Amino acid sequence: MPDRAAATLSQDTWQRFRRNRLALAGLVVVLALVVCAAGAPWLAPADPAKQSLIEKRARPSEKFLLGADEFGRDILSRIIYGSRVALLVGLLSVAIALGLGLVLGCLAGFAGGWLDVLIMRGVEILLAFPYLLLAIAVVSALGPGVLNTTIAVGIWGTPTVIRLVRGAVLTARESEYVRAARALGATSGRVLTRHVLRNILPTVIVYSTLFMANAILVEAALSFLGLGVPPPTPSWGLMVSSGRDFLLVAPHIATIPGLAIMVAVLGFNLLGDGLRDALDPRLRGQV
Amino acid sequence: MLTFVVRRLLLAVPVLLGVVFVVMLTVELIPGDAVALMLGEHATPEAVARLRDYLGLDKPLCVRYAGYVARVVRGDLGRSIQQNRPVADELADAWPATLELTCAALVIAAIAGVAAGVVSAVWPNSLFDGIARVGSLFGLSMPVFWTGLVLIVVFALWLPWLPVGGAGSPAHLVLPAVTLALPSLAMVARMTRSSVLEVLREDYVRTARAKGVAEGLVVAKHALRNAAIPILTLLGLQAGQLMGGAVLTETVFSWPGLGRLMVKAIFARDYVLLQGAVLVFALAFVVINLAVDLAYGALDPRIARQG
């Protein structure tokens, strides 16, 4: 029975999703992002690292469709290549947060007792720990770079995942389905795992998309504070940060990457909302 | 209830101790020495060594940690390495500003968010609802540091209505508070809308309407009362987020608060000052969580009994 229900579930889900226009818009944005990232070498009109100091801060024109930055580099090309950093950071950091979070959350939920207390206190300590210091620590230990920024962002997201997973595990443990299964003699471990994992899957999927939105913002904030990717790799956050100095004379340098961040984050938010509404409208209000 | 409060506060102590230790350990492990940084390019190694010795920074980590905890218990938060001032004074100068900013942002987010959400729910799919929903989505997606910059350009430059940065008058508070509040406002508006919509569909509401109770009363009494819990949860979470977000906003607007102090302390490796700031933030988290839980209990007696 569970397998047929699962098939119907995904069909229903897709139906509900398709009808939600905003969700579709989000999906389109995310797909566009992926295409940008994958096809950057072919889509970008110019080398994002090529400088032409004499043409610094050029307004949008035929040569520079979206204008040039303070080094005379083509902003459009940098936006396109910047999607790679945004997506990479988003995807990998989600993977890290989910990986760590699932393991620790399940441990806390299943094992209970002192292990649960220990993990939850650890989560609280991590939440109270200044994030900037965490980022500096990661970057100092591992060196600057896209991957290491990703790790810093991933660690940032882990506490929330732990809490979510642990909460879902605790709820599932008390659910009637599990109690019934236990009463019928099924071993606790297998039943719990299957039921719990299936239960938290929608929550996790939705959280992932929303987290990716946040991850892009966090990476942008880190670049803004001076801890981002090494040059000349373009990062939208870094572009906004360096464009700050020219806000009055050449606002396009900071504004356009800011718009890109916004659109990407919006896309992921819409996608996440759509998924949540499609998978289980009852989830609204919990995630 | 008193036991509940006391128990929660006591549980917070190991967390606070833990945070202080982890912060101290982290600063120890990352490169950068507060004294060398302070003395700068013109310091001789002897000068650095002498100052470190004078400040007691050469003792091993555990000794310094134990010493720190012992002093904190007696109310002494130590002296900032870089500023050579008692940490308590530095914090006292800064925390009211952060409190002011966070409260203002919270109030804006709560009031405007709930209001927008309620109006959206009562007149769903109207023009207002459409604008509010799209606006919320944008509000959620805009990076705080970018919003701040855009607002500065529009409201302090093109239309010179408001001051650019710093603190001092109520006018100085407007832009930073709005910037900080925007993402939370958006989330509260969305949450309120969906909660109120759900409640409005419930049977007992239809019954009330059928009985002829005025719409406004229905909304206020039933819908809000029951939608309050998820909204409250969200606000509680948001309060924490807002304090964290204050760091970026304070930087963009030169707002002299704890967030900016913390960033300075981190870049200067002034771990004594940093720990003080972290303790204040952590304590604030604990208090906020406690307040939210207490409010839960007040709103829903079922929860209070479990406490």
Added chain:
Amino acid sequence: MNRARLALGAMLAAALAATVVLGAFAPAEAQKRGGTLTIVRPTDPVSLDPQLETTAPGAWVYFNMLEPLLTMDEKMQIRPALATGYEVLSPTKVRFKLRPGVKFHDGTPLNAAAVKFTFDRALRGNPPARWASLAGSLSGAEVVDDLTVDVTTREPYGPILRTLAMYCTGIVSPTAVQKMGEGFSRAPVGTGPFKFVEWKTNTHVILERNPDYWGDKAPLDRVIFKVVPEEGARMIALQTGDADMVLLPAPAQLPALAKDPKFVIHEVVGGRVVFAGMNAATPPLDDVRVRSALLHAVDRKAILDNILEGSAVPARGVLAPSVFGFKDMQLDRLYPFDRAKAKALLAQAGWTPGPDGILQKGGQKLSLSWLAARGRYPKDGEITEAIQAMFKDVGVEAKVQFLEWATVFTQFRSASFNHQMFTLGWVTSNADADYSLYALFHSRQVPPTGWNTSRYANPKVDTLVEQARRNMNQTEREKLYGETQDILAREMVWIPVYNTKEIVVTRANVKGFTVHPVEYNLWLGKTWLDK
């Protein structure tokens, strides 16, 4: 008739003399008394006591309250301040005569005991003053009589006069220090034209006119130093009139402000050199041909025109022009921007283009690791990125690591620093070549002992700077430093990029202000407001 002509001549002469004499006393413009000058700058001081603070935020403020024995005017000439004259008694002892009748802000008199107190406190206090490291061989002061003090050094120390003219050697009131203890750091007492009123942390510091000042009393009533970290915000405050003077203005806005009659831009070449440094200890930069090639590969003019946009001037050597002993190294003649020449030199050194355009030799790519911070010096990050791109154009790959200053600084100071390039700025604190050339290029001054981050080692240079340090004859010292810089020019281990310009922007009604080549010397004693 002769007598009449004589009388007429005499009267004319007298009239002329009178005009000249009166003319000397007539002010150029009618100076107005009164008013409050509001200054905005990025950071709050840590302390207003030179004992604890030698960086700009504090110095800008206490420079107007605490005065040293000597001072350097805007032309970098030594002038009397609290000392009216000096006499070199021996290579390790200089006698100063103090100005009579000078009082500290708390009413106590300035005397030799106060000078001795200041130096003892700085050099032997616990902990010693921040500026003790800047003072070289200074060892203390001896009281001869109330108005005569002997300043001693541990060894013959040529730079002693400029050391005593440094902004941070201001004489403090012993009474005040003893009475206020730690409070002195927040409310210093000196002899300057302004005295302390209030300091609200991270917000403002207020000074007011000292009516008992020994020299020309200040025209202004009050000065307020405000903290405004954001560059854009500072500029806006200037435009709206919230501020009268901006320190560290936004370079991009200077051209527009220059054309606006409501504002005046005060600028002078300052004392800091910002450069891309090369680590000459490790290959491939131990090869002088590679280093020369890199110098030829950088279009310094493009960087100055497009990134610094007039906010700085091209560096003409490893020292700033305002430093005693400066010699123009003629970098544009020795190392003009010439990509072809760069590539030729690299080819000479055995580097050939690889498949991806990056040069290689024996299977090794010409890839340089570069450590830099952003925002420590103006446009340091941008310059690094621009040079990285210029290197790429000649086939040299630069892997830049940007970290925050604390981490970068720690690595620079470490003996195991192994990056090949680094971005750094250096200011000659006492405006004497010894301060820089010794610490930066003497072979034994490799970090952490000194600041020879480039690990440059040339025994001839070692000898020259050691000799110049011990010589009390300033003319001979200048010659020795000239020779040193000639040698350095041939073996460059730096790519000097720019000299800072000290730029201060004021509203047009701020008069009587001249910007000083030393950034800390913000003298407001002659400034007045024309309302």
